[in-house]
Amino acid sequence: MGLWTLLKSGLVLDIYFFKNNRAQLVSMFAWPYILLALMLGMGFLFGSAETFKSNVGVEADPVVFFVASTLIAMASLSVMWEVGGTVLYHRWIGTLPYVLIAPYRTSITLVMSYIPRYLLWSFMQLSEFVPVLIWREGLVGGLADTLVMGLAIVIGMLPLLGFAAIFGSFLLTIKEETNVLSWLNPIILILSGAFYPAYLFPIWARFLSMLLPTTYTFELARLSSLVGAPKLAEMTFLIAVLLGMSFLYNALSFTLMGKAEKRALKSGAV
Amino acid sequence: MWVKVKAVIWLHTLRLWRYGMSFINMILSQVLWILLFIMGVLLFVPPEHLTVALRMAYWTIAAWSVISSFSSLVGGWTSFFILMGMVEEHLLRNTSPFTTIIGRVLTGTTVSFAIMIAMGYAFSWIFGRVLMTVERPPLILMAFALLIVESLSYALSISATSMRTSISEQFLEILNFGIIGLLIIPVSVLPEYARLIYLAIPYVAPTYMIKVSVGGESPILMREAALISVIESILMAFIALRLIRSVEEHIRRKGVRAVGFW
Numbered sequence: 001m002g003l004w005t006l007l008k009s010g011l012v013l014d015i016y017f018f019k020n021n022r023a024q025l026v027s028m029f030a031w032p033y034i035l036l037a038l039m040l041g042m043g044f045l046f047g048s049a050e051t052f053k054s055n056v057g058v059e060a061d062p063v064v065f066f067v068a069s070t071l072i073a074m075a076s077l078s079v080m081w082e083v084g085g086t087v088l089y090h091r092w093i094g095t096l097p098y099v100l101i102a103p104y105r106t107s108i109t110l111v112m113s114y115i116p117r118y119l120l121w122s123f124m125q126l127s128e129f130v131p132v133l134i135w136r137e138g139l140v141g142g143l144a145d146t147l148v149m150g151l152a153i154v155i156g157m158l159p160l161l162g163f164a165a166i167f168g169s170f171l172l173t174i175k176e177e178t179n180v181l182s183w184l185n186p187i188i189l190i191l192s193g194a195f196y197p198a199y200l201f202p203i204w205a206r207f208l209s210m211l212l213p214t215t216y217t218f219e220l221a222r223l224s225s226l227v228g229a230p231k232l233a234e235m236t237f238l239i240a241v242l243l244g245m246s247f248l249y250n251a252l253s254f255t256l257m258g259k260a261e262k263r264a265l266k267s268g269a270v
Numbered sequence: 271m272w273v274k275v276k277a278v279i280w281l282h283t284l285r286l287w288r289y290g291m292s293f294i295n296m297i298l299s300q301v302l303w304i305l306l307f308i309m310g311v312l313l314f315v316p317p318e319h320l321t322v323a324l325r326m327a328y329w330t331i332a333a334w335s336v337i338s339s340f341s342s343l344v345g346g347w348t349s350f351f352i353l354m355g356m357v358e359e360h361l362l363r364n365t366s367p368f369t370t371i372i373g374r375v376l377t378g379t380t381v382s383f384a385i386m387i388a389m390g391y392a393f394s395w396i397f398g399r400v401l402m403t404v405e406r407p408p409l410i411l412m413a414f415a416l417l418i419v420e421s422l423s424y425a426l427s428i429s430a431t432s433m434r435t436s437i438s439e440q441f442l443e444i445l446n447f448g449i450i451g452l453l454i455i456p457v458s459v460l461p462e463y464a465r466l467i468y469l470a471i472p473y474v475a476p477t478y479m480i481k482v483s484v485g486g487e488s489p490i491l492m493r494e495a496a497l498i499s500v501i502e503s504i505l506m507a508f509i510a511l512r513l514i515r516s517v518e519e520h521i522r523r524k525g526v527r528a529v530g531f532w
Binding site: 024182183194 | 313
């Protein structure tokens, strides 16, 4: 079994998943818009775009800001649930032993079979926001924003995959795993500054947010919301941080997943 | 009958106790998700309006948490109940499966009020504002009681429907989430002719009464809202009971669907 087979299996699984579960497909398209509409609707009901700009401290378009935030929040959640949570899923349906004894390390199997799903889902969600971006920024500006967000989706995925695999290895070693996963996800999103920029947090929270790869992915995607062209230096810096974190988190996940596998097999958790 | 009621209360109390971690997790995660969402909304709010906006958002979400908890903990639990083969077990013992499902009102009420209290304390601490004060306590109790009747009726209706035909859980979730957007609109921002129509939408009138009782809305339509809430609650309960009867007759003759809720 080659790596290509793992990638292909992930892609085919998704295509059939969509084919057989239309409600899931429709809901996948509907969720980002519902979230965005609620956030903006409530925001404009209680306040204004001017207050938003003054609170955020930059000249940003609130609609594009929340499009970028919603998109990355959805993508990050997907990675955390699908890579981290897949361990649980395999355990529940009894296929975890097969994943553990497969020729590749568990972390590689989880990550490689997930990549097509992530790219497919995230780019489908990005494409549904293109009309909104063009409406806000015009054709050229809208397409440029789409490119920046697409870049954030791809680059942001690299460290997040390792991060989620570490999460998965942690879940292998603990009890009450679903309970942990469901409250840890919103904490990660809050600390990453998903809808409220991390630079506005108190110092202790800012320190924690600096350790999370999602913080930089949100910042990168939200550069598209700045009025005028996003600064290239800032973009390069964020990309460099994300690439550095990719190396760190993926190396860590490779080590930790092996240990967690051994521990799970030893304790009979599988 | 009393023995059955006692057994159902015992079952759900015991389950709530044994799934203690799930209970805590449900409250914690819901509060965190709401916090994540609210933080984004607050970016639009000028500092001088923060208290009013937070109070409005808090009480609207408190009302929504009752609706949401009932729909997932009563309606959604039916799926588990069916998969465990409990419907047949109940029918064999000449007991309506809905007796046990209605007992989930205990879980729904406990979870939703625990979320409300946890959220109130968390938000008050984080944002440094007092949110949980009430100006008219009897009114808020009445409004929550009516909201519980409406939510339970809706939950039982989808529970009964899911025993005859599958229900898409994703659409229910979308509907569930979309309700917040509906409840948050203040009556005062609507044109006069649309206000009564707006109040006639299920859940809106009791939520308006909650907002009035905490001083978040003007009480100009209080009488109308109370009347609409009572009529709607009776009507929704009646529809739910009729649906339960017809579904029970159907499943006694033809059996339950193997998979509900999907």
